[in-house]
Amino acid sequence: KQEVTQIPAALSVPEGENLVLNCSFTDSAIYNLQWFRQDPGKGLTSLLLIQSSQREQTSGRLNASLDKSSGRSTLYIAASQPGDSATYLCARGGWGKLQFGAGTQVVVTP
Amino acid sequence: DVKVTQSSRYLVKRTGEKVFLECVQDMDHENMFWYRQDPGLGLRLIYFSYDVKMKEKGDIPEGYSVSREKKERFSLILESASTNQTSMYLCASSFTQGNQPQHFGDGTRLSIL
Numbered sequence: 001k002q003e004v005t006q007i008p009a010a011l012s013v014p015e016g017e018n019l020v021l022n023c024s025f026t027d028s029a030i031y032n033l034q035w036f037r038q039d040p041g042k043g044l045t046s047l048l049l050i051q052s053s054q055r056e057q058t059s060g061r062l063n064a065s066l067d068k069s070s071g072r073s074t075l076y077i078a079a080s081q082p083g084d085s086a087t088y089l090c091a092r093g094g095w096g097k098l099q100f101g102a103g104t105q106v107v108v109t110p
Numbered sequence: 111d112v113k114v115t116q117s118s119r120y121l122v123k124r125t126g127e128k129v130f131l132e133c134v135q136d137m138d139h140e141n142m143f144w145y146r147q148d149p150g151l152g153l154r155l156i157y158f159s160y161d162v163k164m165k166e167k168g169d170i171p172e173g174y175s176v177s178r179e180k181k182e183r184f185s186l187i188l189e190s191a192s193t194n195q196t197s198m199y200l201c202a203s204s205f206t207q208g209n210q211p212q213h214f215g216d217g218t219r220l221s222i223l
Contacts, residue, residue: 032209043114043200043214051209089153097143097168098212100153 004092006101014109019077021104023090028068032093035064035075037086038103044089048075080108113137114215116201122221129188131218133201142184143202143212144168144176153200159184160206191222 005024013019023033032051036044048057050066050073057064061078077084087105091098117132135142143158145168155168157176165176173195177185184203188195198219202212 034211036214041217041219043216044202044212046211046213049209049211093209097155097158102150102152 004090004099004101006088006090006104008104009102010105010107012107012109013080015080015082017080017108019075019080019084019106019108021075021077021088021090021106023073023075023101025071025073025092025099027092028071030068030092030094033064033066033073034091034093034098035062035073036089036091038089039086047088049093080106082108082110084108114201114203114213116199116215116218118218119216120219120221122223123188123191124223125191125193127188127191127222129191129220129222131186131188131199131201131220133184133186133203133215134182135184135203135213136182137203137205137213138181139203139213140181140206141204141212142178143204144174144184144186145200145202146170146197147200147217148197156186193222196220196222 003026034049035047048064050057063076066073087103089103091100113136115134144156145153147153159165159178175187200217201215204212
């Protein structure tokens with residue numbers, strides 16, 4: 001069975017520290033890898049999408065890498081801020097469908 | 111900006127009722143999806159649709175049906191609601207081509223009493 005795993009389940013860092021969130025998947029035949037943010041009681045906001053032919057994507061303070069051979073993706077958030085506190089989910093993209101990890105809950109303390 | 115709108119943020123229904131959850135998107139997306147999200151289980155795909163009047167079962171379709179009569183609208187139907195269908199329901203949409211991300215609505219928190 002294909003699985004997507006996110007470790008750790010929760011993370012607390014002081015403001016200004018860089019965040020590193022990990023995502024692993026068992027099937028390297030992916031179409032894309034997506035990272036989302038979810039605030040409490042809300043839907044998901046798309047952060048970054050890495051196509052299977054790409055190694056990384058960047059948007060502002062966010063950088064996501066993809067290593068298909070090892071089945072891993074990493075989301076880096078530079079110089080974290082309290083507003084970055086949320087749950088971050090990765091999702092493995094098959095044809096049109098997504099398979100989600102359970103998420104990493106991040107708290108950035110002032 | 112892409113807008114995916116779910117008709118209700120909160121909904122309370124009784125066991126055995128027929129429940130309709132509505133989702134509308136304004137970006138002419140071909141694909142639409144219904145997920146449920148539960149603590150400890152994450153997001154699970156219930157049904158998806160890649161075109162009008164087309165539907166495909168996801169991972170947990172039992173107890174649910176869907177309807178897509180127009181491209182912009184995708185409805186999730188609980189034929190006879192049960193307490194184990196109490197959950198957060200999320201709708202999403204995306205293009206088929208071009209490796210585009212899925213865009214999500216704000217969710218409907220459904221409680222079945």
